[in-house]
């Protein structure tokens with residue numbers, strides 16, 4: 001063991017400089033080979049990591065090495081100790097949450113971004129970083145057919161944020177300050193933000209960070225009858241009640257593709273209501289917005305011209321590595337008014353003084369920023385709009401296939417109509433309990449209400465647990481209107497039809513296994529059934 005004073009023995013050529021280029025070439029090839037091999041063998045791993053909490057700390061030393069270690073040893077440890085602790089989001093058998101679809105263009109864009117390692121806070125600090133971001137945001141905005149008012153060409157503009165949470169926070173702060181400039185900053189306690197009970201928790205967090213009182217955050221109820229979309233009438237009612245109470249409605253977050261069920265809030269009528277009362281409307285299309293590069297999905301954006309801002313995560317379903325949240329605004333000045341700072345060391349900059357450039361530091365929370373547009377640019381150029389549409393459509397088709405398989409088995413139901421590439425389904429307790437008569441009488445004559453929500457929830461909870469423990473596939477869940485549902489989201493780049501068929505077989509087999517347990521008697525004691533098997 002070296003002490004702090006001793007000189008490392010046998011320093012490798014790498015240790016002489018952190019930018020040894022010959023070593024970089026050699027190690028770079030090894031790292032890329034490592035990743036390529038990982039993808040080649042990805043199906044051999046259980047999709048959901050099987051490790052226990054704290055597994056890693058006993059495998060590595062307590063302190064960082066004082067002397068350098070060769071890349072070969074490090075990569076060996078990655079393979080042996082890190083890979084087992086990875087949940088394989090890129091596995092073709094991954095159908096959880098929303099996708100984080102990978103591409104080699106995205107990886108290489110990330111390499112270039114990281115390799116240049118510029119800190120492009122303003123135009124001057126790296127003109128190409130700013131200007132390329134301007135260009136890709138125009139390109140993508142046009143691909144989505146966003147109205148011109150959201151593009152630089154129409155006095156709006158786009159920026160790449162890290163995540164949707166940041167995008168919502170930034171727009172909420174802009175909306176807050178815009179409103180406070182009208183009603184006085186002492187009235188911040190009166191501001192109210194609106195979403196539905198399906199809106200992502202990002203809104204709640206953003207409101208909290210922006211100083212909006214917890215009791216002034218409305219999560220308006222949705223129902224199955226509207227497929228969990230926010231009703232404009234419910235919004236109007238909530239706004240009117242708040243106004244009557246002396247509060248000030250300020251911000252609506254509408255969602256295209258909610259996290260639980262990919263519900264689509266109807267933008268046009270919601271914007272009608274929000275515009276009437278002077279609210280800022282942000283459209284969170286984190287997942288589903290990506291599909292809107294395909295003409296057949298663009299109707300979901302109907303009315304977006306009445307919103308103030310719109311964002312999507314290219315790192316979800318657009319083959320671009322995390323993090324890459326694209327945010328467009330009609331009035332970027334509202335944002336920069338809130339977020340711009342001008343410390344002395346950034347002044348005296350002829351570009352800024354000319355007011356002809358975008359300084360993205362004023363469009364986000366942090367000062368420093370990555371060259372994120374590089375990866376999106378590589379994705380757009382390497383595949384082209386035509387291929388990107390085909391990739392997305394292939395996922396939608398596979399989701400359709402899964403939906404058909406679910407519909408063909410009486411023991412299951414599709415819970416809400418599928419909008420994109422995600423299917424929400426559940427196993428039906430009554431249908432699987434063959435030993436129980438249709439009227440809910442068990443073999444022992446006991447009366448049971450099989451329609452009870454908790455009965456269904458318990459069954460589907462157990463089913464999902466069993467499926468995921470197998471490691472063969474990975475699916476996640478949601479709870480809507482108290483109903484526990486299983487989500488099947490297609491979007492991993494390597495997924496093919498055969499993976500969908502296999503996944504369905506896995507689901508059926510696990511239901512068969514659970515049904516047997518139920519039929520031998522434990523289940524008839526419901527609601528005491530604890531599901532411990």
Ligand SMILES: Cc1ncc(COP(=O)(O)O)c(C=O)c1O
Pocket residue numbers: 098162163164165166200202255257258259284285286287313325
């Ligand atoms: C609709 C929606 N909004 C927001 C988010 C949060 O995104 P991020 O992690 O980029 O903040 C998600 C994540 O899944 C989402 O589905």
